[in-house]
Amino acid sequence: MAARESARGGYKITKPILSGDYCEAHRRVMGLYRAYFRYLPYVVRRFDIPKTPQDCRMKLRxxxxxxxxxxxxxxxxxxxxxxxxNLREMTDNFQQMGHVMAHWHPTLEPKRCDFIGKFLANED
Incomplete structure (x- = not known):
């Protein structure tokens, strides 16, 4: 009897946080994407970043x-x-230009592990 109860205790049904199904979650994701997409021209102007709205849209994507x-x-x-x-922090001006520009760190390329790749990249 104790083994049966411990087996039942191993299961835990988790409740969803906001979305009940995948369609509702997709709707929320698309709403977030649209909200960011609409606010990007204001980000460029408000924070005076040296990026165009197209660059911001590519980073968002x-x-x-x-x-x-x-x-x-x-x-x-x-x-x-x-x-x-994060969007709310940007609209309420809690983030500054440095926070917004931190999204454009150079993307890291994976290090080459083979001999020819290291040789051509001039690495040891």
């Missing part, structure tokens, strides 16, 4: 494609909540 493979509803909801919090 890169961030969203980076998380495109996430399928867990709870993770999607948490990412959407964090995205709306």
């Amino acid at each position: 890169e961030y969203f494609y980076k998380n495109a493979c996430v399928t867990d509803l709870r993770v999607i909801d948490i990412l959407v909540i964090k995205g709306f919090m």
